[in-house]
Amino acid sequence: MSDQQAMELSKQLRKLEPKLDHWLKVNRGSIWDGPAKLLAQFAKLVLPVTYVLGLLLFSVLVTDPTKLPWMDKEETEEHTAYVDLKGAILTGNEADADRLIPAMEKALEAEGSEALVVRINSPGGSPVQSDRMYQAIQEFREEYGKPIYSVIEDIGASGAYYVAAGTDGIYANRSSMIGSIGVISSSFGFTELMDKLGVERRTFTAGDNKDMLDPFHKVSPAIEDHWNNILASTHETFIERVKEGRGDVLAENEPDLFSGLIWDAQSALDLGLIDGMGSLRSIASELVGAEELVDYTPPKPFKGFSGGLGISAEGIEQAMVGSFSRIQESLFTPSLSATP
The missing domain is CATH 1.20.5 (Single alpha-helices involved in coiled-coils or other helix-helix interfaces)
Structure with missing residues (x-):
């Protein structure tokens, strides 16, 4: 270059x-x-x-x-199964027969379950829901041949005790409240208030007694007798179930046993309403002999976020209608509950 x-x-x-x-x-x-x-x-x-x-x-x-593939596995190890019966016994609640009966059956079907414990913390509720669970427990005892116990925590009263009476044994904490074997139906009357306010109630019915429990009408003696007969019939069924389930362990000649009174655990033991003091763990270890506990309680129903947070005219209307329906149900339906 x-x-x-x-x-x-x-x-x-x-x-x-x-x-x-x-x-x-x-x-x-x-x-x-x-x-x-x-x-x-x-x-x-x-x-x-x-x-x-x-x-x-x-x-x-x-x-x-449990719908997840790794959650729905069969429990094959030896264990004590339990199902929680918690809150008011009503359709749609946690303590709904349609939720708890299948859970009890699944627990008893499990290969490793040695027994089932129904853990109760409820003041009671619907006589129909209570009776359905009572009868299911009776059938399961015969079908599966495994013992079914109940353990009462804070309270096991009225309809909740109805369910417990169907099990092989009832145990409670010394501070538990037990019993209330009675039926209640309560409401309010606003007739005098309506007169003072000058408010006219307009009701149209087909059937002379269709509005027999309308709180804005006075209750006639005939309707009062009719309703008391319904309560008495429900109470009699309740008493029969308790006697059938508890048998000869119930105290004889105790006038207050079926009066609706609620008892502390020691009094309940003396009356034959329970079989002893205990807890879920003590039942598993001492009565069942399988200390491992497996919970078969179905998860709480998920109602989503819109029901609690969404505000709309339609939502308010539905809430009002739903609340009124629940009020009507509570006023006009006999209840096995320790509270009005």
Whole structure:
């Protein structure tokens, strides 16, 4: 290469130098830029799918976790099964026969379950729901041949005691409240208040007694007798179930036994309403001989967020109608409950 050619090449390189510096500034990066871009593209595709799957998993967890494949496994190890009966015994509540009866059966069907304990903390409720659980327990005792016990925590009264009476044995804490073998139906009357306010009640019925328990009408002696007969019949069924379930252990000639009184645990033991003091764990270890506890209680029904947070005219209307329906049910339906 001649000197002239070398000088020309050097001149061309000097012209390219600014362009090269500019290109390097614009395209400056590290060796990780390529993988980072690939990862960003991957995230854009995967994250939406992960979000949807997460929502599906959450919905299953809050409704019924046993539907998950790793949660619905059969318990084969030796254990004591238990089901919680908690709160008012009513359709749609946690203590609903349609929820608890299948749970009891699943517990007894499990290969490793040695016995079932119904853990009770309830003031009672619907006589129909209580009787359904009582009868189911009687059938399960015969069908599966496994002992079924009940243990009362804070309170096991009225309809809750009705259910407990069907088990092989009833145990309680020394401070538990037990009994209340009676039936109640309570309401209010507003007839004089309506007169004072000058408010006229307009009711249209087909059937002379369709409005027999309307709180804005006075209750006639005939209707009062009729309703008392209904309560007496329900009470008699309750007493029969308790005698059938408890047998000869009940105290004889105790006039207050079926009067609706509620008892402390020691008094209940003396009256034959329970078989002793104990807890879920003591029953599992001392009576069953299987200390491992497995909970078969179904999860609480998930009502979503809209019912508690959403405010709309339609939602308010539905809430008012639902509340009025529940009030009507509580006023006009006999209840096996320790509270009005």
